[in-house]
Amino acid sequence: MTEPTTPPSRIVIATRESRLALWQAEHVKARLEGLYPDCSVELLGMTTRGDQILDRPLAKVGGKGLFVKELETALLDRRADIAVHSMKDVPMQLAGEFALVCVSEREVPLDAFVSNRYASLDDMPPGAVVGTSSLRREAQLHAQYPMLAVTSLRGNLDTRLRKLDEGQYDAIILAAAGLKRLGLGDRIRSELPSEVSLPAAGQGALGIEALADRPEVAAWMAPLNDPMTAACVAAERAVSRALAGSCEVPLGAFAVPRDGALWLRGFVALPDGTRFARSERQGAPEDAESLGLALAEDLRAQGAEAILSALG
Secondary structure (H helix, E strand, O other): OOOOOOOOOEEEEEEEOOHHHHHHHHHHHHHHHHHOOOOEEEEEEEOOHHHHOOOOOHHHOOOHHHHOHHHHHHHHOOOOOEEEEEHHHOOOOOOOOEEEEEEOOOOOOOEEEEOOOOOOHHHOOOOOEEEEOOHHHHHHHHHHOOOOEEEEOOOOHHHHHHHHHOOOOOEEEEEHHHHHHOOOHHHOOEEEOOOOOOOOOOOOOEEEEEEOOOHHHHHHHHHHOOHHHHHHHHHHHHHHHHHHOOOOOOEEEEEEEEOOEEEEEEEEEOOOOOOEEEEEEEEOHHHHHHHHHHHHHHHHHOOHHHHHHHHO
16 A cells, blocks of 8 residues: 555544543554654544443344444444544454554463452362453353353453452453553463463454545554454454354364464354364465465364254
């Protein structure tokens, strides 16, 4: 993408108002101000449906798209130029009016074990309660630690930590990236290796969304794009889009650079961890989308369709 001939004079960023979302928006704001010193960069804070519905699991109320709809409306109304998202919260299918114009360099993409009582999952006794909001984490926990009690945990990061501190849970599993971004890395007792908890598609990466018919906005954002992170995330999202579409299912997809190629792993499972389809592939970064689609086919060959049908 070519450099913009006319630097922006004003950029408005739509963001959720959770502490983590505001950190992410402020991070992008600071980078844009560094790129365009004469530009006024403003935040438009919004509350989304996903922030309001806290008494039911996301999978039962419409999935993670609930976190972006209001921000997209602000883009359509031209009240905002861009929206900043955690990539793992971005629906796999964007409506045609919107485009993902930037994926910035990834923070640690792993899941984090957080507990006031235990140092690791291996230290937890039978019946100990682990909280998570994710069917992906739930399936992997059930499969590898069947003696533990896995229960739903909703709310923003501070709310989840408060529930842990109140003793409602013996441990909770969160994305390490969010804790680190908010200066809460000391709450992490251990980072879960990807072999124990394969991350979600896009986990740890920030994405910038804009209207598809505003190429000037895409050009302004181009310097923030990290090509390798973007390739990894594209491969991961292709797996999820091919298998799950917009549905919330226990699915992990994780790509890392290895010897100039992308190493992509993925799985689909039942939430109780009794059935898994797993596979892995390597391919060129420029073929990220095709790599993800090929892995999705591998998972189908391993029984993914039967698992997805059972979820339906």
